[in-house]
Structure formats: C-alpha cells, structure tokens
Amino acid sequence: MDNISTSGPIGIFDSGYGGLSVFKEIQQLLPQYDYIYLGDNARVPYGTRSFETVYNYTKQCVFKLFDLGCNLVILACNTASAKALRTIQQNDLPPGKKVLGVIRPTTEIIHNYTETKKIGILATTGTVNSESYKIEIQKFHPEIEVFQHDCPFWVPLVENNEINTEGAHYFVEKDIQELLKQSDEIDTIVLACTHYPLLLPVIEKYVPNHIRIISQGPIVAKSLKEYLNRHVEIENSCSKKGLLAFYTTDDPRDFENKAKIFFGKPVDASHISV
Numbered sequence: 001m002d003n004i005s006t007s008g009p010i011g012i013f014d015s016g017y018g019g020l021s022v023f024k025e026i027q028q029l030l031p032q033y034d035y036i037y038l039g040d041n042a043r044v045p046y047g048t049r050s051f052e053t054v055y056n057y058t059k060q061c062v063f064k065l066f067d068l069g070c071n072l073v074i075l076a077c078n079t080a081s082a083k084a085l086r087t088i089q090q091n092d093l094p095p096g097k098k099v100l101g102v103i104r105p106t107t108e109i110i111h112n113y114t115e116t117k118k119i120g121i122l123a124t125t126g127t128v129n130s131e132s133y134k135i136e137i138q139k140f141h142p143e144i145e146v147f148q149h150d151c152p153f154w155v156p157l158v159e160n161n162e163i164n165t166e167g168a169h170y171f172v173e174k175d176i177q178e179l180l181k182q183s184d185e186i187d188t189i190v191l192a193c194t195h196y197p198l199l200l201p202v203i204e205k206y207v208p209n210h211i212r213i214i215s216q217g218p219i220v221a222k223s224l225k226e227y228l229n230r231h232v233e234i235e236n237s238c239s240k241k242g243l244l245a246f247y248t249t250d251d252p253r254d255f256e257n258k259a260k261i262f263f264g265k266p267v268d269a270s271h272i273s274v
Contacts, residue, residue, distance in 0.1 A: 010073075011037075011073035012037045013037075014194065017041070017195070026217075031242055037244075041250035042248075049079075058077075072237070078193050079126045081104075082103060103136055106190060107141075110141065110214075115187055118186045119146055120211075121190050122150075122192060123149075127192055128149070151196075161261060163201075172203055173206040176206045189214065190216075247271070251271070252271050
C-alpha cells in the first residue's frame, strides 16, 4: 500500500484506551473520514518502559495500520510521541506514509494560554523522563519555563474505572501539590497523558481557580484539520465514508467495556496481532 493514490482510513494508535479521548475529539471535528483505532492493550503500559521497547512496539503497531491501508497515522499517545515518533519519522516511513504525534500540536500553541510564562506538565514517568515537552516548548517559545511532575498512579486509576474513589482523590491532590511546589507562578497545567482528562472532575477540585487546565484532544483535532487543509495530497489519500473500526491486541470484549468510558459511546472491537 505504498502508493498514496490509494486512499485509506486515518489510523489512530495508542498503547491502550487513552487515545480514544483524542480520537473522540478528532471524529467529532472531522466525521467525514474513515478511521481505524488500534490499542496495544496486551502490552500496556508504555509509560514505564524503555525508549527502545516503546519504539519497537510503536513501530510494529504503526506498520500494522499501514498494512490495513492507512496512509496517515496519529500517535494518540504521549509516551509513543515522546519516545518513538521522531525515530519513525526519520528512519522508517515508507513512501507516501505519514505519522504525526500529540506533543507538537500542544507545544506550538501553549503560549496562548499562559501569562506568567510558567507552565506545569503532568504526565507519565516515560514522558517526563523524555523531556519532550521541555525540548519542544523551548524550541517554539524559549521564554516559557516548564515544570514537570510524573503521576504513575493516574493511568491505572482511570483504566480500572476508579475515578471517583478515595485513592484517586489522594493521588491527584498529592501529585498536583508536588507540581505546584516547584513554582507559585504556574498559571497553566497541561494534562500530557490522554487518560488524564477523565480525571478532570477530581483534578479541578485540587487546582486553584486561577490556573488553566489544558486537555489535548481538542488541540490535536484542530491541528489535524489544519494539517489536512495545508497538505492536499495527504488529505486526498484519506478515504471518506465515515467508517470506524476498532482493534485491540488483547481481549476485544474487555476493550469494548472500557472503551465506552473514553470514547463516550459503545464501540465494536476485533482482536488483532501485531
């Protein structure tokens, strides 16, 4: 399927379920396109794994989406975007194939949200250790200072649907306090993991009112729309029948049960091997 004249679905990849929160926003903004979502649930979580492992897993899944006819793949996963995107873009892409991530769209426009030029990043350990947000924001907006804190318990809380439990409140409050301790001038917090927006009702309880909380889904969706407007040849390679397909490397029934939390409506999933 290297020939870009053959149109195909837009691929959406995540290590698990979190990318569905981004996919939901993309599909609402751009409903005319066909989409294939692939969740590598059998090997989740990616956030604590090495760069090499995340790169290898991500590359396998991206190429599976290419095999399924996708010419454009979105890494709706901060860890994969941080640890694998650049290497795949530079070394691995077949002719006519494109891969985009979720970090750059967020970092390009972050200056629109902050007045103090001090922003906080809440993310997985892998994303924090990669320093991707610091590097990208420094590139676009060197005047902005970035403070990071990793939240290793947030993803399991969301995936186990323990969003409103005592444990969720304990860890969310603790992690937000750890971040805000780094600077009392932080006026913007980026939820730099696609799972975290599901904890928003809890997060808002512990973030002072003057601080803006940024979720990535709407930003990534708007960025994709603008990208397709700018790159007509890629837009033409995306098929448009409004079809959706969902694949998981784990149990499809389990995927369907949890996917509703993230996607906002029932999904019909199939198992796939990568």
